[in-house]
Amino acid sequence: MSIALKQVFNKDKTFRPKRKFEPGTQRFELHKRAQASLNSGVDLRAAVQLPSGEDQNDWVAVHVVDFFNRINLIYGTICEFCTERTCPVMSGGPKYEYRWQDDLKYKKPTALPAPQYMNLLMDWIEVQINNEDIFPTCVGVPFPKNFLQICKKILCRLFRVFVHVYIHHFDRVIVMGAEAHVNTCYKHFYYFVTEMNLIDRKELEPLKEMTTRMCH
Numbered sequence: 001m002s003i004a005l006k007q008v009f010n011k012d013k014t015f016r017p018k019r020k021f022e023p024g025t026q027r028f029e030l031h032k033r034a035q036a037s038l039n040s041g042v043d044l045r046a047a048v049q050l051p052s053g054e055d056q057n058d059w060v061a062v063h064v065v066d067f068f069n070r071i072n073l074i075y076g077t078i079c080e081f082c083t084e085r086t087c088p089v090m091s092g093g094p095k096y097e098y099r100w101q102d103d104l105k106y107k108k109p110t111a112l113p114a115p116q117y118m119n120l121l122m123d124w125i126e127v128q129i130n131n132e133d134i135f136p137t138c139v140g141v142p143f144p145k146n147f148l149q150i151c152k153k154i155l156c157r158l159f160r161v162f163v164h165v166y167i168h169h170f171d172r173v174i175v176m177g178a179e180a181h182v183n184t185c186y187k188h189f190y191y192f193v194t195e196m197n198l199i200d201r202k203e204l205e206p207l208k209e210m211t212t213r214m215c216h
Contacts, residue, residue, distance in 0.1 A: 048192040057143040087114035092163035092206040
């Protein structure tokens with residue numbers, strides 16, 4: 001790992017504070033288990049499978065929060081090169097343009113520069129993962145009935161960050177020596193969302209060729 005990259009990742013350069021799991025909770029134990037299997041260099045495809053006897057919602061919650069933190073970090077490493085001038089629309093090449101809608105300020109899908117879209121996206125996710133009614137941290141508090149639907153939307157939008165970074169900013173990722181890190185994170189994400197059936201196949205189209213080379 002390059003020195004520049006070490007500095008970036010050691011500083012934990014994220015846009016915002018991480019959501020932590022409280023030690024002693026079952027979700028913290030799951031988080032540790034997921035991290036340990038990654039650190040041991042285990043097969044990523046096997047690492048994402050729901051451990052026997054564990055609750056699916058808990059497993060998904062742990063991964064959604066983890067992916068949010070890690071994808072934040074990845075975007076944080078290239079965000080100074082993603083400006084309204086370089087990326088006037090949030091896109092993944094000429095064929096794919098992503099518009100923002102949040103039912104608050106943006107009631108209709110709205111074309112925005114990529115950095116503005118990213119900031120709105122990260123804020124929108126952060127509000128949800130810190131909402132105890134959606135991501136409860138207390139033992140015994142149930143997840144909402146629509147929990148998986150909420151997570152599907154979060155993961156679908158996080159995938160768009162990968163699309164934008166890979167198609168528009170991968171040269172910077174390579175210069176920083178972060179290619180292997182980003183690729184591992186992408187493979188982990190891809191295996192998880194496909195294993196748990198949390199993303200529509202059509203959403204995966206923009207990176208289909210790369211994914212075929214990397215993940216099959």
